[in-house]
């Protein structure tokens with residue numbers, strides 16, 4: 001059997017990782033400024049994470065959601081405290097798209113409405129509802145087309161007001177910082193006004209923090225820069241440092257109903273043990289503070305480099321936009337300088353390193369990046 005060929009691949013096979021570095025099968029070391037799509041939060045092969053996962057799988061890897069799972073409860077308790085949403089509840093699933101899928105459904109169960117407002121250049125995943133609120137038409141299959149979604153420009157509060165005043169909307173879904181859209185940061189004032197509009201019209205505010213959350217922005221959630229609270233928050237990627245897991249964080253105003261949401265694998269013992277270890281490491285090693293500090297240094301340094309159109313970001317979520325396509329720069333970065341980076345569109349490089357990126361790693365990146373310009 002062949003693999004279904006949907007990914008354009010670099011001819012590199014990564015077989016090992018440590019901290020902010022990965023190694024291919026020939027032993028070449030790469031500086032990882034991408035964290036495998038913003039997934040590696042506490043660093044590759046962190047010993048505490050490895051131990052937590054190894055110990056757990058040796059004891060019990062999985063049992064179903066029909067019995068008490070003390071690890072889920074410990075994770076919820078810890079996450080509530082660390083993220084500042086202590087009074088909210090947690091539902092665990094397996095991927096970012098699935099978290100958004102459940103958020104959109106729960107909002108609709110809650111208020112009985114159908115329409116969703118989303119933003120231009122958004123990305124929320126590939127499943128039925130998640131892809132429909134994604135502003136990339138080529139990802140939407142005919143079978144996904146039924147749902148009623150409208151898109152407005154990010155930061156356009158008048159457009160939001162016009163739409164929500166119709167009284168037909170169930171929810172608004174917005175990324176804490178748009179990732180695939182090119183590291184676009186919603187204005188704090190816009191987020192506050194959006195919160196007020198959702199309250200006014202009884203619309204559920206869903207914050208997709210799948211890429212921008214879990215400390216990446218220098219705060220636990222990017223929307224916390226605006227000092228607002230969301231009704232539903234989705235998390236994935238960094239939650240378990242590469243083990244597939246996601247979560248939906250739910251305001252106390254939602255009443256749980258048996259059977260309304262469910263999953264086989266979600267919240268399994270192995271994932272929970274890894275996710276608890278991730279939060280312990282984030283706290284112990286002050287990784288959110290590190291993301292804020294090293295990210296601020298990087299942003300400042302990169303803004304000083306000539307030839308870039310714009311540098312945007314918060315913490316360790318940084319976009320480097322060029323006037324021209326970045327394909328050649330990225331090729332040089334990877335094959336000549338041995339640095340992994342990501343893209344957004346044709347002209348923007350995305351930096352999403354592990355949150356443990358050191359000042360020395362950041363300086364090394366800047367040195368290698370300058371050689372590619």
Ligand SMILES: Cc1ncc(COP(=O)(O)O)c(C=O)c1O
Pocket residue numbers: 037095096097098100123124125126175179180208209210211212236237
């Ligand atoms: C903001 C955002 N939402 C949702 C998703 C979908 O997550 P997954 O690929 O785990 O389904 C992504 C993935 O890149 C994302 O960046």
